[in-house]
Amino acid sequence: xxxxxxxxxxxxxxxxxxxxxxxxxxxxxxxxxxxxxxxxxxxxxxxxxxxxxxxxxxxxxxxxxxxxxxxxxxxxxxxxxxxxxxxxxxxxxxxxxxxxxxxxxxxxxxxxxxxxxxxxxxxxxxxxxxxxxxxxxxxxxxxxxxxxxxxxxxxxxxxxxxxxxxxxxxxxxxxxxxxxxxxxxxxxxxxxxxxxxxxxxxxxxxxxxxxxxxxxxxxxxxxxxxxxxxxxxxxxxxxxxxxxxxxxxxxxxxxxxxxxxxxxxxxxxxxxxxxxxxxxxxxxxxxxxxxxxxxxxxxxxxxxxxxxxxxxxxxxxxxxxxxxxxxxxxxxxxxxxxxxxxxxxxxxxxxxxxxxxxxxxxxxxxxxxxxxxxxxxxxxxxxxxxxxxxxxxxxxxxxxxxxxxxxxxxxxxxxxxxxxxxxxxxxxxxxxxxxxxxxxxxxxxxxxxxxxxxxxx
Amino acid sequence: xxxxxxxxxxxxxxxxxxxxxxxxxxxxxxxxxxxxxxxxxxxxxxxxxxxxxxxxxxxxxxxxxxxxxxxxxxxxxxxxxxxxxxxxxxxxxxxxxxxxxxxxxxxxxxxxxxxxxxxxxxxxxxxxxxxxxxxxxxxxxxxxxxxxxxxxxxxxxxxxxxxxxxxxxxxxxxxxxxxxxxxxxxxxxxxxxxxxxxxxxxxxxxxxxxxxxxxxxxxxxxxxxxxxxxxxxxxxxxxxxxxxxxxxxxxxxxxxxxxxxxxxxxxxxxxxxxxxxxxxxxxxxxxxxxxxxxxxxxxxxxxxxxxxxxxxxxxxxxxxxxxxxxxxxxxxxxxxxxxxxxxxxxxxxxxxxxxxxxxxxxxxxxxxxxxxxxxxxxxxxxxxxxxxxxxxxxxxxxxxxxxxxxxxxxxxxxxxxxxxxxxxxxxxxxxxxxxxxxxxxxxxxxxxxxxxxxxxxxxxxxxxxxxxxxxxxxxxxxxxxxxxxxxxxxxxxxxxxxxxxxxxxxxxxxxxxxxxxxxxxxxxxxxxxx
Numbered sequence: 001x002x003x004x005x006x007x008x009x010x011x012x013x014x015x016x017x018x019x020x021x022x023x024x025x026x027x028x029x030x031x032x033x034x035x036x037x038x039x040x041x042x043x044x045x046x047x048x049x050x051x052x053x054x055x056x057x058x059x060x061x062x063x064x065x066x067x068x069x070x071x072x073x074x075x076x077x078x079x080x081x082x083x084x085x086x087x088x089x090x091x092x093x094x095x096x097x098x099x100x101x102x103x104x105x106x107x108x109x110x111x112x113x114x115x116x117x118x119x120x121x122x123x124x125x126x127x128x129x130x131x132x133x134x135x136x137x138x139x140x141x142x143x144x145x146x147x148x149x150x151x152x153x154x155x156x157x158x159x160x161x162x163x164x165x166x167x168x169x170x171x172x173x174x175x176x177x178x179x180x181x182x183x184x185x186x187x188x189x190x191x192x193x194x195x196x197x198x199x200x201x202x203x204x205x206x207x208x209x210x211x212x213x214x215x216x217x218x219x220x221x222x223x224x225x226x227x228x229x230x231x232x233x234x235x236x237x238x239x240x241x242x243x244x245x246x247x248x249x250x251x252x253x254x255x256x257x258x259x260x261x262x263x264x265x266x267x268x269x270x271x272x273x274x275x276x277x278x279x280x281x282x283x284x285x286x287x288x289x290x291x292x293x294x295x296x297x298x299x300x301x302x303x304x305x306x307x308x309x310x311x312x313x314x315x316x317x318x319x320x321x322x323x324x325x326x327x328x329x330x331x332x333x334x335x336x337x338x339x340x341x342x343x344x345x346x347x348x349x350x351x352x353x354x355x356x357x358x359x360x361x362x363x364x365x366x367x368x369x370x371x372x373x374x375x376x377x378x379x380x381x382x383x384x385x386x387x388x389x390x391x392x393x394x395x396x397x398x399x400x401x402x403x404x405x406x407x408x409x410x411x412x413x414x415x416x417x418x419x420x421x422x423x424x425x426x427x428x429x430x431x432x433x434x435x436x437x438x439x440x441x442x443x444x445x446x447x448x449x450x451x452x453x454x455x456x457x
Numbered sequence: 458x459x460x461x462x463x464x465x466x467x468x469x470x471x472x473x474x475x476x477x478x479x480x481x482x483x484x485x486x487x488x489x490x491x492x493x494x495x496x497x498x499x500x501x502x503x504x505x506x507x508x509x510x511x512x513x514x515x516x517x518x519x520x521x522x523x524x525x526x527x528x529x530x531x532x533x534x535x536x537x538x539x540x541x542x543x544x545x546x547x548x549x550x551x552x553x554x555x556x557x558x559x560x561x562x563x564x565x566x567x568x569x570x571x572x573x574x575x576x577x578x579x580x581x582x583x584x585x586x587x588x589x590x591x592x593x594x595x596x597x598x599x600x601x602x603x604x605x606x607x608x609x610x611x612x613x614x615x616x617x618x619x620x621x622x623x624x625x626x627x628x629x630x631x632x633x634x635x636x637x638x639x640x641x642x643x644x645x646x647x648x649x650x651x652x653x654x655x656x657x658x659x660x661x662x663x664x665x666x667x668x669x670x671x672x673x674x675x676x677x678x679x680x681x682x683x684x685x686x687x688x689x690x691x692x693x694x695x696x697x698x699x700x701x702x703x704x705x706x707x708x709x710x711x712x713x714x715x716x717x718x719x720x721x722x723x724x725x726x727x728x729x730x731x732x733x734x735x736x737x738x739x740x741x742x743x744x745x746x747x748x749x750x751x752x753x754x755x756x757x758x759x760x761x762x763x764x765x766x767x768x769x770x771x772x773x774x775x776x777x778x779x780x781x782x783x784x785x786x787x788x789x790x791x792x793x794x795x796x797x798x799x800x801x802x803x804x805x806x807x808x809x810x811x812x813x814x815x816x817x818x819x820x821x822x823x824x825x826x827x828x829x830x831x832x833x834x835x836x837x838x839x840x841x842x843x844x845x846x847x848x849x850x851x852x853x854x855x856x857x858x859x860x861x862x863x864x865x866x867x868x869x870x871x872x873x874x875x876x877x878x879x880x881x882x883x884x885x886x887x888x889x890x891x892x893x894x895x896x897x898x899x900x901x902x903x904x905x906x907x908x909x910x911x912x913x914x915x916x917x918x919x920x921x922x923x924x925x926x927x928x929x930x931x932x933x934x935x936x937x938x939x940x941x942x943x944x945x946x947x948x949x950x951x952x953x954x955x956x957x958x959x960x961x962x963x964x965x966x967x968x969x970x971x972x973x974x975x976x977x978x979x980x981x982x983x984x985x986x987x
Contacts, residue, residue, distance in 0.1 A: 010586065013582055015560070019533060019562070023531025044598065044630075046502060046504045046629075047505040048629070050920065054920055055539075063920075063922075063927065066501075068501075070495065073843065073846050076601075087499025106598055110568060139564070210969050212924050
């Protein structure tokens with residue numbers, strides 16, 4: 001596996017090899033799937049839509065409905081207006097969503113299609129909404145596309161108001177449906193009245209009933225909730241890089257103050273989320289939640305002997321990598337390589353700050369944004385780690401270098417049941433402490449001689 | 458025809474006009490279908506793009522070449538390790554780049570100022586790190602628009618490093634589906650690779666397998682059988698294929714064509730340029746495999762080879778017969794729907810029939826009319842604006858290497874004996890009256906046809922899989938084999954039978970309806986208790 005990878009590193013490469021990110025449009029598509037009765041629409045060649053639906057279905061093991069403008073050479077020359085108009089007609093006729101959420105692609109961006117004006121000239125059936133976000137694939141990464149699409153929804157739908165409701169808004173960032181359930185559960189336990197946007201629970205996680213619906217009723221953030229986002233008294237935005245721009249937008253456009261927090265992964269980052277909710281509800285932390293926290297800490301202490309001073313390579317999207325870096329530090333694991341493909345230098349600053357909070361030496365680790373898994377592999381070839389934590393693509397490195405891997409983030413293409421369970425919250429912490437400890441213990445078993453092999457550990 | 462009409466009447470008049478020509482409920486001899494035309498925007502077509510056909514299907518599987526995706530990161534990411542074109546080094550030290558994804562990862566400045574320089578710098582780094590013998594450059598959407606000349610870059614690379622480099626202008630918007638990408642890839646391979654080697658086959662009878670992508674190891678099962686009979690496989694296009702072997706493909710005796718859609722251009726051009734006949738084979742299905750092997754033996758017309766062919770067939774059938782009977786007993790009488798790319802929807806009908814399963818719905822994503830109706834109708838296909846944009850290259854007989862294997866008359870004689878030489882009859886003749894054929898199927902149609910035709914099992918791709926399964930119909934992926942396989946040849950047939958039986962009979966199907974849906978709450982007392 002990966003036999004061609006040389007040990008010697010070319011520091012400033014011009015060719016990306018084995019990427020650790022993908023393009024903006026898939027983030028926009030994913031975001032739009034989290035809105036009730038919404039068809040994500042890809043304004044570009046058919047291939048974009050096909051690839052995005054494919055990777056989303058492979059990650060969630062669920063249908064991912066989305067449509068395409070099906071550009072041809074002609075539309076690339078003359079513009080995609082008529083393709084978009086035809087698309088909207090057909091989507092409303094055949095699939096009947098309430099909203100079409102268009103995102104652009106590198107194709108429609110490069111030719112300069114003015115999707116905003118296409119929409120304003122479009123005949124839209126009563127009660128239906130067509131909106132768009134600009135997601136040029138050559139900028140940022142998929143998490144930027146997710147963020148741009150959120151702002152797209154708000155630009156078109158959220159009303160400005162001076163009347164504040166008693167509600168808060170929660171922006172979860174890029175998480176799985178299992179996380180949506182967990183984040184909402186915690187908010188409910190904390191007694192806050194919230195709007196949650198976007199929400200994939202019940203859409204990219206649906207029960208088997210023998211009946212398939214394109215747009216499950218009552219699942220996803222409702223149009224009404226998005227319209228009324230401007231009236232919330234406060235926003236809790238999770239995911240420092242995925243949600244920062246949508247939070248800033250809420251503040252600027254709708255004067256909604258926000259608290260931007262890391263994705264609540266592990267003990268202390270979940271604590272931050274719980275504390276932020278407490279600031280709003282002014283309510284004591286329920287016994288049950290404190291009990292969960294205690295169980296997670298108890299588990300960490302019970303298992304610390306198998307995790308302490310181990311080294312990890314953590315790779316993936318900035319916010320989830322930040323969360324797992326924090327979780328690893330709590331478990332006594334040294335994050336030796338902390339890597340994202342997303343080109344955001346803030347990531348490096350944030351991870352370094354996290355290291356410093358814990359009195360750790362940033363010089364002993366490689367913390368890098370805008371890089372790829374080929375580089376990570378080369379680092380490992382030079383100095384190995386005890387565990388890999390990240391997307392399924394790391395399993396190539398895991399196999400090549402015989403290192404255990406725990407999957408998290410996006411995409412996880414080779415596990416079932418993963419995305420319907422939580423990564424965030426104390427419950428997600430318990431799940432991942434168990435996973436990480438298990439693979440390290442399995443490795444110890446596999447490596448030990450018969451006389452050193454312990455039944456009891 | 459009821460089911461077709463019921464489906465079509467749900468469309469608006471505009472869509473109806475288009476789709477009615479793409480949906481046929483078979484009546485007999487004179488069935489026709491429209492194909493290879495633009496998909497309707499917004500209809501949820503299953504189609505992908507030109508890049509997917511070129512890089513994803515044809516070029517990507519060539520293991521010893523570095524394939525660079527020139528464009529922003531997405532396309533390189535989605536085509537990385539996502540088709541199951543298996544490959545392994547053929548000898549110690551052979552380079553295998555299949556687990557890798559190479560991309561120029563273009564940024565806004567590259568879009569504005571052009572990406573050629575970055576591409577060339579990237580290639581310098583690739584040469585430094587890997588020193589491959591061959592580099593492919595596959596363009597994605599923005600490349601043609603900003604005017605990067607990947608062919609010029611390829612020429613400069615060839616000059617600078619003395620390697621083979623091929624630029625493919627396979628921007629996603631070209632053509633109407635993946636099919637345009639197949640054609641562009643075929644042209645590049647023909648122009649720059651096929652014919653550039655001089656290693657002659659050693660065996661008495663040598664073949665290339667064209668249009669076999671080794672999904673789930675299908676190509677390996679085919680090679681196993683062919684080698685057992687005594688054939689030499691010179692090259693495979695392109696599953697587990699290599700630049701080094703494809704170079705010598707023109708020195709083989711016969712081309713076997715598996716996926717007609719994606720590779721027929723190479724087959725035709727090699728016939729014109731080198732005189733190599735092509736034989737439409739199908740190694741999917743037990744009966745189909747036997748038939749293909751017998752046609753090959755007939756072609757070479759050597760009693761020893763014929764005898765050996767029959768021996769191998771007998772041996773192989775004997776080895777799998779118990780398993781086949783077992784799975785047939787579980788599957789007989791079931792009906793299937795199958796929507797795949799441009800060949801499998803036909804090929805798999807043969808295999809399903811081996812297990813007593815009838816395919817009542819079939820459709821292609823990106824086929825042309827000849828894939829449905831047979832190559833005889835090709836002269837009557839009028840090229841439209843989209844297909845005219847795809848370059849058609851013409852080749853002429855090679856002065857040194859052209860060698861006619863059989864005269865035109867002999868070929869006619871062979872054809873009369875049932876050897877499907879230089880031709881393909883398409884899918885229609887193998888389907889029965891009343892069955893539905895859909896070109897460029899979409900989500901809505903899949904949904905409707907499942908409701909009206911009620912197949913027991915549906916074979917399709919990942920985009921459809923879970924929607925079909927959630928509607929209560931067994932759903933298996935025919936692009937990835939749900940990570941199983943091989944399904945080709947004799948051993949593959951057994952694995953296929955096992956997998957289909959597994960999916961139909963898996964225990965969880967019985968658990969969908971909870972007991973409280975059918976059992977009322979009991980009221981009152983139990984056993985006279987008070």
